[in-house]
Amino acid sequence: MGARRATLDEATVISRYFARPGGGDVVLGIGDDAAVLRLPRGRDLVVATDALYEDIHFPRGTPARAIGHRALAVNLSDLAAMGAEPLWATLALALPVARAPWLSEFSRGLRALAEGFGVRLVGGDTVRGPLSMTVTVLGSVRPGRAVTRDGARPGDGVWVTGHPGDAVAGRLLPAGRRGRDAAALRRRFLYPLPRVAEGRALAGIASAMMDVSDGLHDDLGKLLRASGCAADLDAGALPLSAPLLRVAGEEAGRQCALTGGDDYELLFTVPAAREARLRRLAAGWSCPVARIGTVRRGRGPRWSLRQRPYRFVDRTYRHFGGGARP
Numbered sequence: 001m002g003a004r005r006a007t008l009d010e011a012t013v014i015s016r017y018f019a020r021p022g023g024g025d026v027v028l029g030i031g032d033d034a035a036v037l038r039l040p041r042g043r044d045l046v047v048a049t050d051a052l053y054e055d056i057h058f059p060r061g062t063p064a065r066a067i068g069h070r071a072l073a074v075n076l077s078d079l080a081a082m083g084a085e086p087l088w089a090t091l092a093l094a095l096p097v098a099r100a101p102w103l104s105e106f107s108r109g110l111r112a113l114a115e116g117f118g119v120r121l122v123g124g125d126t127v128r129g130p131l132s133m134t135v136t137v138l139g140s141v142r143p144g145r146a147v148t149r150d151g152a153r154p155g156d157g158v159w160v161t162g163h164p165g166d167a168v169a170g171r172l173l174p175a176g177r178r179g180r181d182a183a184a185l186r187r188r189f190l191y192p193l194p195r196v197a198e199g200r201a202l203a204g205i206a207s208a209m210m211d212v213s214d215g216l217h218d219d220l221g222k223l224l225r226a227s228g229c230a231a232d233l234d235a236g237a238l239p240l241s242a243p244l245l246r247v248a249g250e251e252a253g254r255q256c257a258l259t260g261g262d263d264y265e266l267l268f269t270v271p272a273a274r275e276a277r278l279r280r281l282a283a284g285w286s287c288p289v290a291r292i293g294t295v296r297r298g299r300g301p302r303w304s305l306r307q308r309p310y311r312f313v314d315r316t317y318r319h320f321g322g323g324a325r326p
Contacts, residue, residue, distance in 0.1 A: 008098040025087065026120055035122040037088055043140035048078035054131040059171070064102045066190035067133070068109030074213065075137035076117060076194035077264040081211040083147040083203030084139040086196060088122045089114065094129035117196055145203045147268070152208040152227035156269040158293040159278070161195050161285075163188075163241035164216045168260025169248055181243035192264040198285055199266055205278055209268035215259040217312075219267055220301050227269075230298030235305040239290040255312060258303075269295055 027036040039045055052071055054060055072089060079086050091110070095103075114121060119137065170185035195211075202209060208227055212219050216238075224231055240253045248256060265287075270278050282289040293301075303310040 008100060008103070026122055035088070035090070037122060037138070040140055042143070044143050044146065046079055046082050046084040046139045046141050046146060047136065048075050048082075048139075049134065049136040050074045050078065051134040052132060063190065064105035065109035068106040068111075069113050069191050071133045071135050072110050072113050072119070072137070073192045073194050074264060075135045076113070076119070076196055077192070077211040077213070079137055079139045080194050080196045080199030081147070081209050081266060082139075082141060083145060083199050083206075083209070084141040085200060086117050086119045086137055086139040088138045089119050090122060090136045091124035092134040093124065093126050094132045095126065096128065096131060098126075117194075141203070147199075147203055147206050147209040149208050149210050149223045149226035150228075151206075152223060152229050152231075152269040152295045153271070154229060154295055154297050156207050156271050156295040157275060157291050158220070158231050158233065158267075158269055158295060159289055159291050160212065160216065160239065160265055160267050161198055161289050162263065162265040162287045163239055163244065163257075164212055164263045164265055165238075165244050165248075165253055165255075165257030165260050166241050167192060167262035167264075169244050169253070169256050171262065173247070177247075181247050184241075184243045185247060189262060192262070193287075194264055195266045195287065198282075198287065198289075201281055201285075202266070202268055202278075205270060205274050205281070206268040207271055209266060212263045212265045212267050213261055215261040216263075216267065217258040217301060217303075218261075223267065223269070224295075224300060227295070229295050231293050231295045231301050233293035233301055233303045235303050235310045237290060237292045239288055239292075258312060 025038045025040070027038055050071075052058060052067070052074070054062075058067055058070065071091070075089070076086055110121075113119075166185050166188035168189070170182075170187065170189035173182050173185060199209070208223055210219055210223050220231065220233070235254055235258070238254055238257045240250070240257060244253045244256065278289075303312075
């Protein structure tokens, strides 16, 4: 090959890195014009699609394995927010060049997460172009059990899983920053863990739910608009992680949690009558859960800290209409 690495053709890319045998609920998988899938009896279909682009959703130089993991994780998080069980996925992958080492690591990251959640890759496309990938995940939920954004009501508690703010802090860390805390934060950005089991458990408990991808403050605003409500929030109740506090400090950590994004945690509301049930359930989860406020009549989120209004600069990234990617 000399100084240049050989590139692969499309058929080799698909057969070597992504094609797997069918069987079971996959009547016909990769290799034909379309997949044929068998939905479990008595279930509704739930579908989510996300696109990731280099230099927008992940920095240039991000490890290929992490990109493969994230490409699927962000979609699984959307299904988790609906209380759905993931089943299948498709992948549309654009590559400037098709190199075996990169594809091997990318497919390994995607496959490991897929196998962990019982997801089967059943189709997609590969094209030449700037590095990007679009994943569609298909799942199922019992009829009437999907948790939507529009069910919050005055008096409901506002809750969030995990440690919002860690992911953006991991993305913003200088390349030369070392240590256990820096490694933990970087991993939260590179390898987010979708809360699929927690989302399914919250079906029947949460009145409204969504995942945190664009920052806690911005996403909470979306949920409240959909529900036609407002909320009183306590910035002091934000579940900031110990690594984030040690690396960024309390005030910068709060800013990361409120406007950073890329957390893929679950943000949800729970009626007071179901709160004790939630606490019993969450005691067995692998991630913490925190109550950060209360839904009320009105419009929008209202933050306070130590019983005084808490104001901050909204640096949430928006693809259209302003905002700067960190």
